[in-house]
Amino acid sequence: MASKEGKDKSKGAAVQLKTPKGTRDWTGADMILRDEIFTTITDVFKRHGAVPLDTPVFELKEVLAGKYGEDSRLIYDLADQGGELTALRYDLTVPFARWLAMNKVQQIKRYQIAKVYRRDQPAVARGRMREFYQCDFDIAGTYDRMIPDAEILRVIYEIFEALKEQIVIKLNHRQILDGIFAVSGVPSDKIRTISSAVDKLDKVPWADVKKEMVEEKGLEEAVADRIGEYVKHSGDIPTIVTLLKADEALCANSDIKQGLEDMELLASFLDAFGVPSNKVSFDMSLCRGLDYYTGLIFEVIAQPSATAAPAADGNGKPAKKKSGEEIQVGSIAAGGRYDNLVGMYGKTQIPCVGISFGVDRIFTIMKAKREKEEGKARVRETDVYVMAFGGGSFNGMLKERMQVARRLWDAGIKAEFTAKTKPRLPQQFKAAEDVPLGVILGEDEIANGQVRLKVLGSGGAETDEKDRGQLVSEDDLVAEIKKLLI
Amino acid sequence: MASKEGKDKSKGAAVQLKTPKGTRDWTGADMILRDEIFTTITDVFKRHGAVPLDTPVFELKEVLAGKYGEDSRLIYDLADQGGELTALRYDLTVPFARWLAMNKVQQIKRYQIAKVYRRDQPAVARGRMREFYQCDFDIAGTYDRMIPDAEILRVIYEIFEALKEQIVIKLNHRQILDGIFAVSGVPSDKIRTISSAVDKLDKVPWADVKKEMVEEKGLEEAVADRIGEYVKHSGDIPTIVTLLKADEALCANSDIKQGLEDMELLASFLDAFGVPSNKVSFDMSLCRGLDYYTGLIFEVIAQPSATAAPAADGNGKPAKKKSGEEIQVGSIAAGGRYDNLVGMYGKTQIPCVGISFGVDRIFTIMKAKREKEEGKARVRETDVYVMAFGGGSFNGMLKERMQVARRLWDAGIKAEFTAKTKPRLPQQFKAAEDVPLGVILGEDEIANGQVRLKVLGSGGAETDEKDRGQLVSEDDLVAEIKKLLI
Numbered sequence: 001m002a003s004k005e006g007k008d009k010s011k012g013a014a015v016q017l018k019t020p021k022g023t024r025d026w027t028g029a030d031m032i033l034r035d036e037i038f039t040t041i042t043d044v045f046k047r048h049g050a051v052p053l054d055t056p057v058f059e060l061k062e063v064l065a066g067k068y069g070e071d072s073r074l075i076y077d078l079a080d081q082g083g084e085l086t087a088l089r090y091d092l093t094v095p096f097a098r099w100l101a102m103n104k105v106q107q108i109k110r111y112q113i114a115k116v117y118r119r120d121q122p123a124v125a126r127g128r129m130r131e132f133y134q135c136d137f138d139i140a141g142t143y144d145r146m147i148p149d150a151e152i153l154r155v156i157y158e159i160f161e162a163l164k165e166q167i168v169i170k171l172n173h174r175q176i177l178d179g180i181f182a183v184s185g186v187p188s189d190k191i192r193t194i195s196s197a198v199d200k201l202d203k204v205p206w207a208d209v210k211k212e213m214v215e216e217k218g219l220e221e222a223v224a225d226r227i228g229e230y231v232k233h234s235g236d237i238p239t240i241v242t243l244l245k246a247d248e249a250l251c252a253n254s255d256i257k258q259g260l261e262d263m264e265l266l267a268s269f270l271d272a273f274g275v276p277s278n279k280v281s282f283d284m285s286l287c288r289g290l291d292y293y294t295g296l297i298f299e300v301i302a303q304p305s306a307t308a309a310p311a312a313d314g315n316g317k318p319a320k321k322k323s324g325e326e327i328q329v330g331s332i333a334a335g336g337r338y339d340n341l342v343g344m345y346g347k348t349q350i351p352c353v354g355i356s357f358g359v360d361r362i363f364t365i366m367k368a369k370r371e372k373e374e375g376k377a378r379v380r381e382t383d384v385y386v387m388a389f390g391g392g393s394f395n396g397m398l399k400e401r402m403q404v405a406r407r408l409w410d411a412g413i414k415a416e417f418t419a420k421t422k423p424r425l426p427q428q429f430k431a432a433e434d435v436p437l438g439v440i441l442g443e444d445e446i447a448n449g450q451v452r453l454k455v456l457g458s459g460g461a462e463t464d465e466k467d468r469g470q471l472v473s474e475d476d477l478v479a480e481i482k483k484l485l486i
Numbered sequence: 487m488a489s490k491e492g493k494d495k496s497k498g499a500a501v502q503l504k505t506p507k508g509t510r511d512w513t514g515a516d517m518i519l520r521d522e523i524f525t526t527i528t529d530v531f532k533r534h535g536a537v538p539l540d541t542p543v544f545e546l547k548e549v550l551a552g553k554y555g556e557d558s559r560l561i562y563d564l565a566d567q568g569g570e571l572t573a574l575r576y577d578l579t580v581p582f583a584r585w586l587a588m589n590k591v592q593q594i595k596r597y598q599i600a601k602v603y604r605r606d607q608p609a610v611a612r613g614r615m616r617e618f619y620q621c622d623f624d625i626a627g628t629y630d631r632m633i634p635d636a637e638i639l640r641v642i643y644e645i646f647e648a649l650k651e652q653i654v655i656k657l658n659h660r661q662i663l664d665g666i667f668a669v670s671g672v673p674s675d676k677i678r679t680i681s682s683a684v685d686k687l688d689k690v691p692w693a694d695v696k697k698e699m700v701e702e703k704g705l706e707e708a709v710a711d712r713i714g715e716y717v718k719h720s721g722d723i724p725t726i727v728t729l730l731k732a733d734e735a736l737c738a739n740s741d742i743k744q745g746l747e748d749m750e751l752l753a754s755f756l757d758a759f760g761v762p763s764n765k766v767s768f769d770m771s772l773c774r775g776l777d778y779y780t781g782l783i784f785e786v787i788a789q790p791s792a793t794a795a796p797a798a799d800g801n802g803k804p805a806k807k808k809s810g811e812e813i814q815v816g817s818i819a820a821g822g823r824y825d826n827l828v829g830m831y832g833k834t835q836i837p838c839v840g841i842s843f844g845v846d847r848i849f850t851i852m853k854a855k856r857e858k859e860e861g862k863a864r865v866r867e868t869d870v871y872v873m874a875f876g877g878g879s880f881n882g883m884l885k886e887r888m889q890v891a892r893r894l895w896d897a898g899i900k901a902e903f904t905a906k907t908k909p910r911l912p913q914q915f916k917a918a919e920d921v922p923l924g925v926i927l928g929e930d931e932i933a934n935g936q937v938r939l940k941v942l943g944s945g946g947a948e949t950d951e952k953d954r955g956q957l958v959s960e961d962d963l964v965a966e967i968k969k970l971l972i
Contacts, residue, residue: 015548015831017588020572023542025585027596031538047895049868049902052517056509056617057543057574057601062501077565078574081605086506088543088564099511102503110513115543119567131542143905147884151905158895272888274896345501382535398633402758409533409644410760416535419629419637 022122022130028379033370034363037163038113038135041357044158045137048151050109055095057115058086067094067344074118088117092136093341093354100140100352101345107141113359127360138354140342146262149296149337149353150269156300156333156355157275165365166303167332169279171237172286173263174293174336176244179256180284183249184226186219192291193217198231199287206232231285237267240282262295288336295337296353302332302365332365333357378434383485384408385432385456386417388441389425389468396422397441404439404451404477411478413485415439432456437484439477440468449474453481508608508616514865519856520849523649524599524621527843530644531623534637536595541581543601544572553580553830555777560604574603578622579827579840586626586838587831593627599845613846624840626828632748634839635782635823636755642786642819642841643761651851652789653818655765657723658772659749660779660822662730665742666770669735670712672705678777679703684717685773692718717771723753726768748781774822781823782839788818788851818851819843864920869971870894871918871942872903874927875911875954882908883927890925890937890963897964899971901925918942923970925963926954935960939967 019025026034058078064087068075076088089095092112099105113135122130137155139148153169160167181191197212206228213219213227233240241263250256263282270280288297335355343349386404388397401417408415416435418428432438440452454469472480505511512520544564550573554561562574575581578598585591599621608616623641625634639655646653667677683698692714699705699713719726727749736742749768756766774783821841829835872890874883887903894901902921904914918924926938940955958966 015551016546017549017584017831018546019542020544020546020570023544025542026540027537027585031540035538043898046867047898047900049866049900051513051866052521054512054517056505056511057603058506058509060502060504060506063503065501077567079563079565081563084506098503099513103511117543139905141905144907147905147907150888154892154895268885269888272885272892274892345503380535380537381532399754399758402636402755403760406640406758406760409640412529412533414533414535419625419627419633421630421633 020130022120022124024124024129024131030363030367032379032381033367034133034359037359037362037366040162041135041159041359042111042113044155044162045111047158048109048137048155050111050137053096053099053110053112054114055089055092055099055112057117058088059095059098061085061087063098064090064094071118074120076117076119089114090118091116092134092356093138093338096136096138097342097352098345100342100350101348104346104348105140106348106350107143109137109139111135111137127364129360133359135357135359136354137357138352140350140352142351146265146269146296149262150266150273152335152353152355153266153270153280153298154273154275156298157273157279159357160300163362163366165332165362167279168281168301168303170234170281170283170286170299170301171263171266172283172288172297173259174295174297175255176259176263177284177287179253179259180230180250181227183253183256184230185223186227190217190219194219194227195287198227198285201231201285234281234283234285236277237263237270237280237282240284241267259295266296288334292338292341293336294339297336298334298355299331300333301330302361330361331358332361380416380434382414382416382435384413384415384437384439384481385428385435386415386439386441387423387425387428387432390443394422394443396420397443397446398422400441400446404441404474407474407478408439408481411482413478413481429456437481438469439481442468445471451477453477453484455484506616508606508610510610510615510617516849516853518865518867519853520619520845523845523848523852526648527621527645527845528597528599530641530648531597533644534595534623534641536597536623539582539585539596539598540600541575541578541585541598543603544574545581545584547571547573549584550576550580557604560606562603562605575600576604577602578620578842579624579824582622582624583828583838584831586828586836587834590832590834591626592834592836593629595623595625597621597623613850615846619845621843621845622840623843624838626836626838628837632751632755632782635748636752636759638821638839638841639752639756639766639784640759640761642784643759643765645843646786649848649852651818651848653765654767654787654789656720656767656769656772656785656787657749657752658769658774658783659745660781660783661741662745662749663770663773665739665745666716666736667713669739669742670716671709672713676703676705680705680713681773684713684771687717687771720767720769720771722763723749723756723766723768726770727753745781752782774820778824778827779822780825783822784820784841785817786819787816788847816847817844818847866902866920868900868902868921870899870901870923870925870967871914871921872901872925872927873909873911873914873918876929880908880929882906883929883932884908886927886932890927890960893960893964894925894967897968899964899967915942923967924955925967928954931957937963939963939970941970 061077064075068090075090078086092114096110096112113133115131116134117131119130120128122128139152156169177195178191181194182188186194194213194217197209197217201209210224210228213224214221233243241260244250244260286297286299288299333355337353339351340349342352386401388401390397398421405415405417418431435456438454438456440454442452445451450471450473452469453472454467547563550561554576561576564572578600582596582598599619601617602620603617605616606614608614625638642655663681664677667680668674672680680699680703683695683703687695696710696714699710700707719729727746730736730746772783772785774785819841823839825837826835828838872887874887876883884907891901891903904917922942924940924942926940931937936957936959938955939958940953
């Protein structure tokens with residue numbers, strides 16, 4: 001009987017120790033880097049007057065219904081345990097639109113950094129998870145043309161400058177794009193499907209896209225060829241605007257005319273905002289999948305460091321894809337203007353323009369770079385490790401270590417010590433492995449009101465345990481440490 | 487037909503615009519205050535070498551099973567859409583224990599600030615929601631007695647000092663408490679249920695607790711009276727330790743002996759850590775509901791500002807409850823030592839001690855205080871509003887406003903302007919309502935490379951729109967603003 005009980009007990013303990021499929025725990029260096037990215041992004045958002053919004057992790061099912069097309073099958077439902085039917089949020093845009101409509105907010109700059117949930121096939125290596133962060137900044141309200149749009153691009157520019165990542169912002173305009181399809185002869189009911197074929201141009205060659213348009217989607221070959229002529233263009237805004245303006249057929253189309261005026265305004269605003277012209281590329285092949293965009297659309301492409309050569313103040317075109325060895329890391333942020341989405345929830349349309357940062361991809365790029373540059377990243381932020389050392393009758397100096405730690409904490413300094421009464425010195429050095437400074441207490445020094453302050457090597461092996469550092473009076477300790485930490 | 491279509495459309499739009507029951511959106515001043523609390527708490531956690539942990543919002547159901555007793559009925563299950571059965575996390579302690587066991591982590595200081603989910607009856611006014619934040623700090627690892635426990639109390643002290651909230655930390659020790667029940671004559675199988683009766687002493691009078699013990703739980707009246715004699719004591723640690731040590735019956739119990747040694751150690755450590763003795767109260771009636779505590783237990787009680795009179799350096803007892811008009815606001819953080827929980831998931835026991843802050847209650851207290859003190863809290867963090875003013879032929883100076891905003895953003899200053907080509911001046915002042923500084927552009931000044939810098943009143947009404955502020959050269963603007971923002 002006793003043995004059976006024992007067996008049941010061990011069975012009880014044999015819970016599968018894992019996180020659910022497509023989810024992970026975050027800790028250590030990964031978590032610190034991710035927090036650093038969040039802080040940098042948030043600082044820029046706040047610099048532009050944005051306020052944070054936090055919505056519940058789940059929404060009423062009817063709020064999410066009919067917003068994601070066939071991707072709705074990826075939504076996580078909560079179990080029906082009585083009461084309302086709810087589901088985990090799929091993105092941050094729909095909760096924002098729900099909140100705007102619900103609170104009848106007429107204008108706001110809001111940001112939200114939060115996890116979203118998609119029951120997709122996870123691809124952990126490529127950073128596709130079922131639980132992942134989105135980081136959104138949107139400007140809602142009725143303003144004059146292109147001013148908020150230009151500010152969004154300035155926000156993108158500031159963020160990647162702060163993250164020290166080389167990027168190019170690809171731009172296009174839905175009115176120009178749809179106008180070009182119309183002028184080329186695409187029937188209006190085929191514009192969205194042809195648009196989604198063109199959207200693949202960054203992954204497959206033109207021949208394949210043309211084949212899809214003609215053979216699968218029944219477009220006339222001559223129409224496809226005309227589209228092909230237009231969408232191959234990319235370059236800085238004035239160049240492409242001039243090129244398109246030279247085309248009489250295009251200029252006769254009022255949508256295109258409006259779109260080109262927008263792009264000219266945008267170029268002048270970006271200039272006033274100090275966004276270098278080599279950071280943007282007016283790319284006629286950029287389409288963006290979502291139906292709800294109504295004006296400017298954009299996608300941020302990370303440039304591999306090796307191709308980051310063109311100087312920030314240069315006036316050249318953005319770095320081009322090179323054949324073969326150097327691969328674009330793909331889109332790391334995307335967005336656009338959506339003037340009609342909020343109206344789906346209520347009677348009032350509220351024009352919006354926004355950007356969503358793919359934090360996981362930015363994280364993946366920065367992590368790879370850091371590992372190459374710096375070796376092992378620091379896990380703790382602790383700046384000072386307080387230790388003690390003594391001879392045979394050494395009592396461990398626990399109280400003294402506590403008092404020194406307290407002095408440092410009182411001064412706002414990040415400090416730790418070993419939570420043992422009589423720790424051995426190697427044990428203390430090992431515990432201080434990733435800490436830059438050590439304060440070493442000895443009985444003789446303490447008797448004189450002094451301690452030793454020592455710059456620690458990076459890792460126990462490199463720290464010379466014989467060198468006890470410089471003598472500092474206890475009263476000067478905080479000031480001396482602050483000098484070294486600058 | 488057209489009218490029917492119209493009807494269907496409006497029906498489609500008539501989604502119920504609400505968040506699910508027991509959840510809310512956070513924004514504006516509430517969100518800023520909450521973030522401020524999080525930042526303050528996180529700073530202290532990091533000062534003590536803690537690293538952040540982030541776990542998925544849902545866990546495998548079997549991980550949560552059997553951890554919460556009858557409260558398990560409050561767990562939110564996710565729908566079974568194929569694959570694993572999962573549920574939203576109920577607290578942060580169980581995910582932490584799962585993570586420790588899964589990664590075979592032997593020692594760590596970790597913190598986690600995250601939402602947890604309970605399908606309880608919400609009581610919005612009292613701050614009881616179905617989705618709410620917990621904020622946990624735990625020290626896991628085998629260390630010498632009471633050192634991590636004392637550091638947790640120091641963390642509590644530092645946090646509420648930083649938040650400028652008056653508190654008292656009530657302390658007790660499970661070994662002393664259980665020993666007292668044993669010495670008083672409580673049968674060992676009744677110790678937990680008697681303990682939970684005593685736990686109600688902060689809400690109901692002794693007579694009611696005694697009645698519950700004797701009439702409902704079948705305890706002998708003499709035993710209940712002996713308990714009553716013990717649990718009425720509270721005071722600073724040395725006083726209560728001396729009192730209990732004078733009792734021979736108690737000292738003969740080895741659990742109590744060990745517990746009293748712990749409390750003496752703790753008092754000396756708190757002294758070394760500079761935690762004033764009037765911040766802690768050894769309260770024999772503190773029991774804490776959860777079964778898994780094995781040593782020190784504690785609860786943080788907010789003191790209404792009016793009773794916060796005893797000076798921090800005083801050596802008196804903590805402020806006592808007053809009869810009637812002044813009501814304790816209740817527990818705002820709680821925790822204790824739990825040495826056996828991690829062992830439920832694997833073969834290795836990892837001793838832990840930790841604290842969980844009830845951020846929503848702290849938020850409620852601070853919000854009420856702020857509203858009383860400061861009136862309306864600032865919603866945006868924007869420091870400077872850039873505006874323009876001119877006569878009849880005024881062109882709005884959009885580009886100039888953009889250039890000045892860019893100059894400020896480049897210097898890291900939080901700045902905004904009105905996203906209109908020709909905004910009226912009152913419109914700009916209204917938009918700057920909660921912004922402390924205004925930069926005012928005029929055509930004459932700009933021609934001389936100058937702008938006007940103006941301290942704005944709090945609210946448009948108090949701002950004298952005629953006073954255009956001091957003339958500053960554009961090149962000095964950043965420096966002048968930084969002086970005013972200090």
